[in-house]
Amino acid sequence: MADTGVEGVTVVRGGTTVLRDVTLLAADGELLVVLGPSGSGKSTLLRAVAGLDEVRSGDVLIRGRRVTRVPSAERHVAMVFQSSALLPFLDVAHNLGWGLRVQHRPEAEVQQRVSGRARQLRLGRLLGRRPRELSGGERGLVGIGRALVQVPDVFLLDEPLGDLDAVQRVEVRRQIVDVVRTLGVPTLYVTHDPAEGLVIADRVALLHEGRVVQVGRPRELYERPVDVFVAGFIGDPPIGLLPARLVSAGGQAGFRVGTRTLPLWQPVPPPLLDHVGREVLLGLRPEDVHDAAAGQDPDTVALDGVVSHVEYTGRHQVVAVVVDAPPDGPGGGALGGGSPGGTLHSFYASRAVVRPGDAVRVTVDAARAHVFDPATGRALRHPPDRR
Numbered sequence: 001m002a003d004t005g006v007e008g009v010t011v012v013r014g015g016t017t018v019l020r021d022v023t024l025l026a027a028d029g030e031l032l033v034v035l036g037p038s039g040s041g042k043s044t045l046l047r048a049v050a051g052l053d054e055v056r057s058g059d060v061l062i063r064g065r066r067v068t069r070v071p072s073a074e075r076h077v078a079m080v081f082q083s084s085a086l087l088p089f090l091d092v093a094h095n096l097g098w099g100l101r102v103q104h105r106p107e108a109e110v111q112q113r114v115s116g117r118a119r120q121l122r123l124g125r126l127l128g129r130r131p132r133e134l135s136g137g138e139r140g141l142v143g144i145g146r147a148l149v150q151v152p153d154v155f156l157l158d159e160p161l162g163d164l165d166a167v168q169r170v171e172v173r174r175q176i177v178d179v180v181r182t183l184g185v186p187t188l189y190v191t192h193d194p195a196e197g198l199v200i201a202d203r204v205a206l207l208h209e210g211r212v213v214q215v216g217r218p219r220e221l222y223e224r225p226v227d228v229f230v231a232g233f234i235g236d237p238p239i240g241l242l243p244a245r246l247v248s249a250g251g252q253a254g255f256r257v258g259t260r261t262l263p264l265w266q267p268v269p270p271p272l273l274d275h276v277g278r279e280v281l282l283g284l285r286p287e288d289v290h291d292a293a294a295g296q297d298p299d300t301v302a303l304d305g306v307v308s309h310v311e312y313t314g315r316h317q318v319v320a321v322v323v324d325a326p327p328d329g330p331g332g333g334a335l336g337g338g339s340p341g342g343t344l345h346s347f348y349a350s351r352a353v354v355r356p357g358d359a360v361r362v363t364v365d366a367a368r369a370h371v372f373d374p375a376t377g378r379a380l381r382h383p384p385d386r387r
Contacts, residue, residue: 002186003061011044022211029186030203032204034207043190092126093114123138137165160176240285241281243257247277253268280372293360301363307358308320308322318347370382
């Protein structure tokens with residue numbers, strides 16, 4: 001396989017280690033999205049592949065070729081920076097074709113590629129303008145187009161949609177996916193937006209503090225996060241976290257929240273055997289937390305809480321509920337122990353009347369809970385795959 005990316009790479013800048021022994025490789029035709037919070041090393045990874053940042057140790061590969069000591073100009077990459085970095089003395093048409101002319105492509109090919117990509121990105125009316133005559137969004141589109149007209153050995157896209165409006169973002173990300181698929185070019189795509197990353201990625205790599213935390217297909221990171229950090233970063237609205245105690249009695253396991261027990265309706269699962277009687281952290285996705293007023297499944301348990309905020313999206317409302325340790329009552333059961341509450345998110349019907357400060361009741365199914373070790377943050381158990 002002709003892999004592209006970094007292998008055991010460490011990058012140090014100004015005495016600070018920005019990347020720590022990172023291995024991240026994309027296959028030909030693969031769109032590998034690199035996610036992470038600000039300062040996690042995403043852009044540095046791209047700059048290392050492009051040859052713009054010096055590598056302290058490790059290797060950079062482009063289509064299987066080790067290029068760690070190869071000058072940037074000879075790596076044959078097409079890169080979109082966070083800023084469009086257009087040449088101010090050239091009009092849009094010449095900016096779009098600049099990379100091809102540097103490669104000494106025939107002029108007929110340059111013009112054909114430029115006109116085709118300009119048509120797809122709806123840049124035709126701008127071809128005669130200079131960068132100073134463009135809006136921020138238009139400059140962003142030209143920067144993306146300049147990369148996409150090329151046939152490089154690798155696409156390196158650093159927050160390419162940052163300057164675009166919502167409609168443009170949807171259209172252009174489809175263009176990017178189509179180009180990658182058509183040309184079969186390995187692509188490293190940096191973004192801080194998990195929703196954007198999950199939509200377009202073949203695989204997702206999540207970075208944190210210069211290290212790769214988890215790599216996998218989008219569904220894998222969402223449904224089987226390796227720790228609390230991944231679970232909290234992937235998903236919008238974020239996963240709800242609820243402190244609990246793992247308990248067992250009468251051959252059945254459950255999670256004790258305050259004086260209520262969320263039963264698992266089964267013996268303690270093997271991954272949790274060493275945690276009986278200990279504190280754990282439950283992770284509940286919004287789709288697994290429901291408005292009790294809309295009806296209750298027999299396998300769920302109701303928890304009381306107070307609404308902290310409401311976001312109306314049109315299709316539904318995203319409701320954040322602070323769940324306190326509930327008083328004694330139905331669901332208390334014989335499995336002793338207790339824990340304080342946490343914040344859960346739920347999708348309420350768009351017409352439901354709910355406001356911040358309202359006392360509400362939500363239902364949860366313990367079988368759908370991710371379980372984490374509160375001390376290490378590592379995942380102990382994931383819910384079964386949805387059927």
